[in-house]
Amino acid sequence: MGETVLFASGKGGVGKSTACAATARALAAQGRRVLVVDGDAGLRSLDLLLGLEDQVVYDWLDVLHGAVSTNSVLLRCEDEGELYFLPAPITDNDADPALFGKLIGLLAEKFDFVLLDAPAGVGEMVRLLSAPATNAVVVATPDAASVRSAYLTGERLLSSGIAAPRLLINKVRPERIRRGEQANLDELIDRTELRLIGVVPLCDAIADSAVQGRLSFPPDCAAAEAFRRIARRMQGESVPLTPM
Ligand SMILES: Nc1ncnc2c1ncn2[C@@H]1O[C@H](COP(=O)(O)OP(=O)(O)O)[C@@H](O)[C@H]1O
Numbered sequence: 001m002g003e004t005v006l007f008a009s010g011k012g013g014v015g016k017s018t019a020c021a022a023t024a025r026a027l028a029a030q031g032r033r034v035l036v037v038d039g040d041a042g043l044r045s046l047d048l049l050l051g052l053e054d055q056v057v058y059d060w061l062d063v064l065h066g067a068v069s070t071n072s073v074l075l076r077c078e079d080e081g082e083l084y085f086l087p088a089p090i091t092d093n094d095a096d097p098a099l100f101g102k103l104i105g106l107l108a109e110k111f112d113f114v115l116l117d118a119p120a121g122v123g124e125m126v127r128l129l130s131a132p133a134t135n136a137v138v139v140a141t142p143d144a145a146s147v148r149s150a151y152l153t154g155e156r157l158l159s160s161g162i163a164a165p166r167l168l169i170n171k172v173r174p175e176r177i178r179r180g181e182q183a184n185l186d187e188l189i190d191r192t193e194l195r196l197i198g199v200v201p202l203c204d205a206i207a208d209s210a211v212q213g214r215l216s217f218p219p220d221c222a223a224a225e226a227f228r229r230i231a232r233r234m235q236g237e238s239v240p241l242t243p244m
Pocket residue numbers: 009011012013014015016017018019045170171172200201202203204206207209210223
């Protein structure tokens with residue numbers, strides 16, 4: 001039985017989907033069998049980030065409605081090891097929580113990691129997604145509003161039964177921290193009351209790739225190294241923070 005990890009955040013635009021896709025690729029590159037599930041029904045984006053938008057025909061709601069089998073909906077990412085994708089419905093959904101949980105539970109038996117990309121906030125959909133999750137990563141940027149909402153998201157996940165949600169701080173600008181223009185990382189972590197899983201710097205290549213849709217960044221950039229380390233921590237390794 002693999003781990004099912006929910007990527008959540010209070011605010012949108014912080015990089016949840018980006019972090020979910022990049023961590024999934026890193027886990028697959030490290031030899032793990034990984035499934036990414038787009039849980040952002042209505043506002044799906046992971047098909048674009050993973051470069052699979054032309055291949056999406058069905059989604060997990062079709063599976064829940066019994067229209068198609070799970071195997072016919074899973075897409076495989078070319079040249080990414082054992083990395084698979086389950087698309088979200090394009091419309092808002094009326095998924096039965098029990099059926100959704102059962103589907104994710106069955107899939108988790110076939111993968112080392114199932115990563116669930118949540119919509120922003122702590123609404124109904126996040127409750128649906130957190131039920132089958134064994135773990136969660138709360139994504140935040142260094143701004144005050146994002147940090148506060150990470151704390152609130154963490155609280156909500158704890159009350160949904162996720163024992164130890166972890167914090168991923170994204171879009172960090174080390175030079176701003178050094179110049180004292182941004183709160184230092186320890187302060188941010190304390191305010192969220194969450195345990196850190198990683199710190200990812202702001203990366204021009206990631207922002208540029210978003211214009212085309214498919215997530216891409218050079219393997220030797222600092223963000224790539226940060227995601228590789230996050231993937232190793234998810235597998236239980238103790239890895240120091242990336243020097244910035
Ligand atoms: N580390 C980063 N450096 C630069 N841009 C980033 C980084 N992470 C995410 N982004 C950009 O931020 C925007 C929002 O990211 P996205 O993953 O869609 O956020 P969310 O899923 O939380 O709404 C996208 O344009 C993405 O390319």
